[in-house]
Amino acid sequence: xxxxxxxxxxxxxxxxxxxxxxxxxxxxxxxxxxxxxxxxxxxxxxxxxxxxxxxxxxxxxxxxxxxxxxxxxxxxxxxxxxxxxxxxxxxxxxxxxxxxxxxxxxxxxxxxxxxxxxxxxxxxxxxxxxxxxxxxxxxxxxxxxxxxxxxxxxxxxxxxxxxxxxxxxxxxxxxxxxxxxxxxxxxxxxxxxxxxxxxxxxxxxxxxxxxxxxxxxxxxxxxxxxxxxxxxxxxxxxxxxxxxxxxxxxxxxxxxxxxxxxxxxxxxxxxxxxxxxxxxxxxxxxxxxxxxxxxxxxxxxxxxxxxxxxxxxxxxxxxxxxxxxxxxxxxxxxxxxxxxxxxxxxxx
Amino acid sequence: xxxxxxxxxxxxxxxxxxxxxxxxxxxxxxxxxxxxxxxxxxxxxxxxxxxxxxxxxxxxxxxxxxxxxxxxxxxxxxxxxxxxxxxxxxxxxxxxxxxxxxxxxxxxxxxxxxxxxxxxxxxxxxxxxxxxxxxxxxxxxxxxxxxxxxxxxxxxxxxxxxxxxxxxxxxxxxxxxxxxxxxxxxxxxxxxxxxxxxxxxxxxxxxxxxxxxxxxxxxxxxxxxxxxxxxxxxxxxxxxxxxxxxxxxxxxxxxxxxxxxxxxxxxxxxxxxxxxxxxxxxxxxxxxxxxxxxxxxxxxxxxxxxxxxxxxxxxxxxxxxxxxxxxxxxxxxxxxxxxxxxxxxxxx
DNA sequence: CTGAAAGCGCTTACAG
DNA sequence: CTGAAAGCGCTTACAG
Numbered sequence: 001x002x003x004x005x006x007x008x009x010x011x012x013x014x015x016x017x018x019x020x021x022x023x024x025x026x027x028x029x030x031x032x033x034x035x036x037x038x039x040x041x042x043x044x045x046x047x048x049x050x051x052x053x054x055x056x057x058x059x060x061x062x063x064x065x066x067x068x069x070x071x072x073x074x075x076x077x078x079x080x081x082x083x084x085x086x087x088x089x090x091x092x093x094x095x096x097x098x099x100x101x102x103x104x105x106x107x108x109x110x111x112x113x114x115x116x117x118x119x120x121x122x123x124x125x126x127x128x129x130x131x132x133x134x135x136x137x138x139x140x141x142x143x144x145x146x147x148x149x150x151x152x153x154x155x156x157x158x159x160x161x162x163x164x165x166x167x168x169x170x171x172x173x174x175x176x177x178x179x180x181x182x183x184x185x186x187x188x189x190x191x192x193x194x195x196x197x198x199x200x201x202x203x204x205x206x207x208x209x210x211x212x213x214x215x216x217x218x219x220x221x222x223x224x225x226x227x228x229x230x231x232x233x234x235x236x237x238x239x240x241x242x243x244x245x246x247x248x249x250x251x252x253x254x255x256x257x258x259x260x261x262x263x264x265x266x267x268x269x270x271x272x273x274x275x276x277x278x279x280x281x282x283x284x285x286x287x288x289x290x291x292x293x294x295x296x297x298x299x300x301x302x303x304x305x306x307x308x309x310x311x312x313x314x315x316x317x318x319x320x321x322x323x324x325x326x327x328x329x330x331x332x333x334x335x336x337x338x339x340x341x342x343x344x345x346x347x348x
Numbered sequence: 349x350x351x352x353x354x355x356x357x358x359x360x361x362x363x364x365x366x367x368x369x370x371x372x373x374x375x376x377x378x379x380x381x382x383x384x385x386x387x388x389x390x391x392x393x394x395x396x397x398x399x400x401x402x403x404x405x406x407x408x409x410x411x412x413x414x415x416x417x418x419x420x421x422x423x424x425x426x427x428x429x430x431x432x433x434x435x436x437x438x439x440x441x442x443x444x445x446x447x448x449x450x451x452x453x454x455x456x457x458x459x460x461x462x463x464x465x466x467x468x469x470x471x472x473x474x475x476x477x478x479x480x481x482x483x484x485x486x487x488x489x490x491x492x493x494x495x496x497x498x499x500x501x502x503x504x505x506x507x508x509x510x511x512x513x514x515x516x517x518x519x520x521x522x523x524x525x526x527x528x529x530x531x532x533x534x535x536x537x538x539x540x541x542x543x544x545x546x547x548x549x550x551x552x553x554x555x556x557x558x559x560x561x562x563x564x565x566x567x568x569x570x571x572x573x574x575x576x577x578x579x580x581x582x583x584x585x586x587x588x589x590x591x592x593x594x595x596x597x598x599x600x601x602x603x604x605x606x607x608x609x610x611x612x613x614x615x616x617x618x619x620x621x622x623x624x625x626x627x628x629x630x631x632x633x634x635x636x637x638x639x640x641x642x643x644x645x646x647x648x649x650x651x652x653x654x655x656x657x658x659x660x661x662x663x664x665x666x667x668x669x670x671x672x673x674x675x676x677x678x679x680x681x682x683x684x685x686x687x688x689x690x691x692x693x694x695x696x
Numbered sequence: 697c698t699g700a701a702a703g704c705g706c707t708t709a710c711a712g
Numbered sequence: 713c714t715g716a717a718a719g720c721g722c723t724t725a726c727a728g
Contacts, residue, residue: 007473009705020715025707033713052471056404056413057705060720065404070454082637087435094456103474106418106454108442123400125355126451266641289430293614295643357721368699373723381697405721408704 008049017045028053067103068316069127070094071118073111073134075232083231083260084288085305086133089156092309093131100317111136115145122149128320131156131312136231138199152319154312157305159201160329166319168312168330172202175301175334176209179255179283182299182336184217187345188253188281191219194239194265195229195257203231206257206285224248229261236264244272252345253281259288259300266296277343287337297339304332356397365393376401415451416664417475418442419466421459421482423580431579431608432636433653434481437504440657441479448665459484463493470497476668479504479660484579486547500667502660505651507549508677514667516660516678520550523649523682524557527603527631530647530684532565535693536601536629539567542587542613543577543605551579554605554633572596577609584612592620600693601629607636607648614644625691635685645687652680 014024019042027034027042034042045051059065070093072086094104105127109117114137122130130153134142143161146153154166183191193210197203207226214221227242229235236256243251256262262284269276276282276296284291287302311330318324362372367386375382375390382390393399407413418441420434442452453475457465462485470478478501482490491509494501502514531539541558545551555574562569575590577583584604591599604610610632617624624630624644632639635650659678666672 007705010707011705021705022707022716023714026714029707031707035713038713050471052468052473054408054473054705056407056473057720058707059404060402060408060705060722061707063720082432082435082439084430084432084435087430087432090454091430091456094454098455098457104454106438106442106452107446108439109446120400123398125400125402125404263638263641290611293611293643294641295645297643355721358723359721369721370700370723371698374698377723379723383697386697402721405704406723408706408721409723411704 007054008051010051010053012049013042013045013051016049017042064128064320065103065126066101066320067105067127068093068097068129068131068313068320069105069107069121070131071107071109071121071133073109073114073132073137076110076112083258083286085157085258085286085303088305089133089309089312092306093313096310096313097317100313102313102317102320115141118145119148122151122153127151129153129316131316133157135202136197136200139201140199152316154316156308156312157202159205163328166315166328168308168315168332170303170308170334171331172205173209173212175285175303176206176255176257177213178209178334178336179206179285179301180210180213181216182338183253183255183281183283183342184213184219186253186281186342189219190222190247190249190251190253191225192240192243192247192251192254193226193257194236194243194254194261195231196226197228197230197257203229203257210255222248225251229257231258231261233260233264236261236266237268238264240265240268241272244274251280253283253342255283255285257285259284259286259291259298262298262300263294266294266298270295277341281342283342285334291337292339296341299339299341300337301334302337303334308332355402356399358399358401360397361390361393361399364397365390412476412668413451413474414449414668415453415475416441416445416477416479416661416668417453417455417469418479419455419457419469419481421457421462421480421485424458424460431606431634433505433606433634433651436653437481437657437660440654441661444658444661445665448661450661450665450668463489466493467496470499470501475499477501477664479664481505483550484545484548487549488547500664502664504656504660505550505653507553511676514663514676516656516663516680518651518656518682519679520553521557521560523633523651524554524603524605525561526557526682526684527554527633527649528558528561529564530686531601531603531629531631531690532561532567534601534629534690537567538570538573538595538597538599538601540573540575540588540591540595540599540602541605542575542584542591542602542609543579544574545576545578545605551577551605558603570596573599577605579606579609581608581612584609584614585616586612588613588616589620592622599628601631601690603631603633605633607632607634607639607646610646610648611642614642614646618643625689629690631690633682640687644689647687647689648685649682650685651682656680 014021027039097104132155139161160167224247227239229239284300287300291298362369375387445452480503487509508515572595575587577587632648635648639646
């Protein structure tokens, strides 16, 4: 496009500076062996003509485009597709990349299309690397998909399916442990868990942390207190009803695998006429924005998503530029953020 | 990158199919004048080799890359940079683009850098068009910036600074009118407005709607009830304090220019020990997600951001492909969403 | 209907 | 230190 707009090329710069195209290129790219006087003449010409190199022409010869594809996978319906934690990630990845002269391609795909779309995006060579936000995809499936991609890939908020894949994640076991321990420390013994999702690392790890805290406190694990959840808001609403129905003994507290599901639980319990935290306590994980303004200010496990995005961008830029010195797999730590959704039980 | 990975080019396809490169190209691109038997042979070779054309090589000759730069401008600090309404926009733009074979570049820039960054991005020729989410930039400034860009540009949730610029926006005057009218209909006469921002179309239009409703109801405009706000959450918190301090007569209701500032107001009034809606009613605009779960379920003006993103993407794809038939400026309508933050006054 | 050639805007050896 | 040439992967006239 840009009909009728003359585009300034390196030829124009070379002509104005009175040098060959190759010399202009060497000058602009700060290569060795250009007389400083010549370089200056070229730079002046370039700035006079307002020259910007065509990155795609460059990519053709350098075989690198300094572009990263961020791929977020979610459900088919856009309405259910809003984890504010991902937004923080997206912001900090993009800003870090842009600040360092990299571009970010954003791809929003449907979970069911991952097997087709991720290899396709990788193969299309629009970018030098992939950043994947595919938290809800089982390890096995993700591993298989990534076997087909020849580009460096980094996964976020989840463990890498194997040690070839880079990751920046959280200590998700600790997230589950901290949340559950906080409930136990407040006197709770019957604790529901919403968010079981077999094969999905974030879910398995958070559940593992839940069990770990139980064991440590000598509380017997009761599988009737565990229900599945897909980490979208709706499944919190559905899950809490199921939990109330299926549990052999009604829970006094619930830990949801993430805050989004906790929002669903708040809605669900309200519909059932059950008060938080008077009747049932609730704790989430992620610390998405504005939890303090909810009807029930939600106690949660806070994780550093902005930092995660920054590190992921740094890591991938290092890999692309070949000067990466960061560890392959980076794990960030989380901490509890106490608000008002957990009641202290005095019955012990 | 992709060290050591052999990349399949059109040459390989041509060789395997036993035709010339130009014929392979014509076959793949479905050009006229290729025998169907030849075409089939080429297609088979391409799929056998898993061939994907290099879009950047294509762009060099077609002078189009089927890529759109989405530019979001915000404050320097990422922490204050989270309007959920923008997220909906981003999701629907990107998904619509991707579904139609277009790529989306995401650029997150600082408001202060708009004058440098927007022309730079446009000039870098990484994309065929620009989608701008720069709601807080004054018309005059945006107009000046866009004079320097040779690419088609579309602005969202704001009026176009002149008729060369495309836009998909809301009837922001109506947003202000509907919100204020709803308060008036509920018996309020002293209504505060938070979010005055001279020169910024969204703010001016919403304020205009506010005044229009006042005039219609025969209520005199009181400038001590209007305070500025930059449409970020923090300015709601600061603004409501200022409103309480400066107003000649304490308002019984407040209309904030957007929901984000309303969140700040909820926080601010709570700190002052003032209850919503018992002491002061509150109404926002945008209908960001989960307002029904707030301490005070917020009544607001709902606007179709998903639809806006979809239309913006459609429009810009049409412009790029040269088959655009949509109007230059598209205005979507909003409607009230009643929750519980407005009290009916019976004193009239 | 098919193929050889030119060219998009760059960079990278290489000759001088 | 500088310039002419080749080539990255593609498409587009154009000749046959």
